[in-house]
Amino acid sequence: MREVSPWLGWVDTLTGLEAKTRRTFEALDGLLERVIADHRRRRRPGPGGDGRPDVDGAGADDDHRDFVDVLLDVNEMDNDAGLRLGTDSIKAIIMDVFAAGTDTSSTVLGWAMAELMNHPDEMRRLQAEVRGAIAGKDADRRDVTEEHLDRMPYLKAVISETMRLHAPAPLLIPRETTEDTELLGHSVPARTRVDFRSVPFGAGRRGCPGAGFAAPTVELALANLLYHFDWPAPTAHGGGVGTPPVDLSEVYGLSVRLKTPLILVAKPWLG
Structure with a gap:
């Protein structure tokens, strides 16, 4: 309702939709934060990162790269084109x-x-x-x-x-x-x-x-x-x-x- 008629935004609060939307956002945002943090941990030099074996013998070499790693590559690269993806x-x-x-x-x-x-x-x-x-x-x-x-x-x-x-x-x-x-x-x-x-x-x-x-x-x-x-x-x-x-x-x-x-x-x- 808020997006269609901003002056009726109070209806979403009254019906509980606003609170439900915020809870859903917080749950999804927390999940994505954990996924990104896990990938960043595996990419760090040292145990468990940068392709070196971690405590259970699994590495983070190219065979384990996925779509999130590609996005983090863009996030971490240095370039003059101004292309840089933030976490959001x-x-x-x-x-x-x-x-x-x-x-x-x-x-x-x-x-x-x-x-x-x-x-x-x-x-x-x-x-x-x-x-x-x-x-x-x-x-x-x-x-x-x-x-x-x-x-x-x-x-x-x-x-x-x-x-x-x-x-x-x-x-x-x-x-x-x-x-x-x-x-x-x-x-x-x-x-x-x-x-x-x-x-x-x-x-x-x-x-x-x-x-x-x-x-x-x-x-x-x-x-x-x-x-x-x-x-x-x-x-x-x-x-x-x-x-x-x-x-x-x-x-x-x-x-x-x-x-x-x-x-x-x-x-x-x-x-």
């Missing part, structure tokens, strides 16, 4: 990675599985494509890898359609036509949600820098779920002829999720 900036970037790079991917995966459960013909077609892509010389492979994704055009189409129907960050990107129109020979009725291919990741200068990583991550996760398991249809919610087995009602927030938790039964596929 490092915390913000880490939160961006977890919030924007993890929550949105799991949300898209959940919506994709829900839509596929409600469209069994498309589920079977997609499973046939995924399993067919690993047939032949790759039949002994235990998992779908990135090199297989180019053989799965229908998988990419399913994920694109999922993001069109259920954009994971709806406050940023949904668009819909205001009137009936025609585009490239196709009739588009008014109020049709239209997302270009890159729109789920934003566009222009505010575009998501992780788009090239997020897309194959979701593709690999969904492909492996469909490759290794068969998914029997759950009992339809609410009953009734023609009722879809999965309730697609939404619950709103910074990301839009299924209102009812998606509970499915996975049967291992033995090939």
Whole structure:
């Protein structure tokens, strides 16, 4: 409320939202402080730092470097370009990675599985494509890898359609036509949600820098779920002829999720 109407900020205090937000911030901030402090400790010269063995024999060599170490490199480097990340900036970037790079991917995966459960013909077609892509010389492979994704055009189409129907960050990107129109020979009725291919990741200068990583991550996760398991249809919610087995009602927030938790039964596929 405070961000929308500052003069109504007292409502957040009265309802307890202000205190809850502060407690959440303090918990997350404390966690990030500990993560950064642990990395700085390991990077110090001497026992437990700078690649030298510590008391349990573990080192901090390049094999143990991660994303936080890269951010600390920028924080500690001497340069004339004025590029230097402070601790608060490092915390913000880490939160961006977890919030924007993890929550949105799991949300898209959940919506994709829900839509596929409600469209069994498309589920079977997609499973046939995924399993067919690993047939032949790759039949002994235990998992779908990135090199297989180019053989799965229908998988990419399913994920694109999922993001069109259920954009994971709806406050940023949904668009819909205001009137009936025609585009490239196709009739588009008014109020049709239209997302270009890159729109789920934003566009222009505010575009998501992780788009090239997020897309194959979701593709690999969904492909492996469909490759290794068969998914029997759950009992339809609410009953009734023609009722879809999965309730697609939404619950709103910074990301839009299924209102009812998606509970499915996975049967291992033995090939």
